[in-house]
Amino acid sequence: MTAKSQLESAWTRPQRQRRETPALSQEQIVDEAIALLDSEGLDNLSMRRLGTRLNAGATSLYTHVANKEQILELVVDQIFGEVRIPERIEAANWRRDLTDVARSLRETLLAHPWMTVVLSSAGLIYLGPNSMRMSEAMLTIVEVAGFPDEPGDRAVNALFSYVLGSATGEAAMLTTIARSGMPEQEWFERLMVTSEELARPFPHIHKRYLAQRNIDSSSGRVDAFAQELDVILDGLELRRQNL
Structure with missing residues (x-):
């Protein structure tokens, strides 16, 4: 029996290296996606629209994420980082x-x-x-x-x-x-x-x-x-x- 492979996710996707001018990072993509979602709502999020806001083609985004669903994985997790948790638990x-x-x-x-x-x-x-x-x-x-x-x-x-x-x-x-x-x-x-x-x-x-x-x-x-x-x-x- 062969070993089971992992589900494809933003967290298991290997990051490919690609030279871009200007350089585009996953962090930039996530930050801009959150700004778009906060200002325009979920219905207006697309790879093409996000690429336009970043002054990059949609294909440039695919270096960092496979699709819109993976962008949502990343932005949701970043927002979860705003939730305060106790420093000491008793x-x-x-x-x-x-x-x-x-x-x-x-x-x-x-x-x-x-x-x-x-x-x-x-x-x-x-x-x-x-x-x-x-x-x-x-x-x-x-x-x-x-x-x-x-x-x-x-x-x-x-x-x-x-x-x-x-x-x-x-x-x-x-x-x-x-x-x-x-x-x-x-x-x-x-x-x-x-x-x-x-x-x-x-x-x-x-x-x-x-x-x-x-x-x-x-x-x-x-x-x-x-x-x-x-x-x-x-x-x-x-x-x-x-x-």
Whole structure:
């Protein structure tokens, strides 16, 4: 039986040497791709457009990456490098540390809204060093807190999935608000008027819309995230106590 070969990825691709004028590096490609994604969105990323922004032909990019998917692997990992992780991990601080990582991850995703779309559709985005650095920190936190390997894995996966799902909804809403041209609070108040009216046949939903009528939208989003995160961490605390 022959040995299994590795999946092709930006992280396993050998770098070919090519003389270019001016010299083009993988770092330049990644930085320009992030600038393009932040300013124009995921739909506008292409090898040709990126090459134009770099004053290089699209073929020059293929020296460093095989395709657009590999560019996304690289840019996602670079963005993951913005997530703050604890410098020192201690069992007594496990809940605070997970909270801090979750908050930083949310802030990072909202600063680059296209990330939520890429993370929900790409397959090899978790192989980069910054992604592994973040995962390693979260796994270390739960292991030091006393979780065995499998429950610890499930805890980290649940937490990451929650943050990604929550940030995806927020990013979509903020993108819609930006397109409307309205300030967030005005958009939110108009949404509440519409939502209250449409929810009248559904008393449990209607009651909750009424309760949100006068909240500040921006701080409300932060508070909701914190409260929902606490629900997950409360569950992890109970699980940890019963190990």
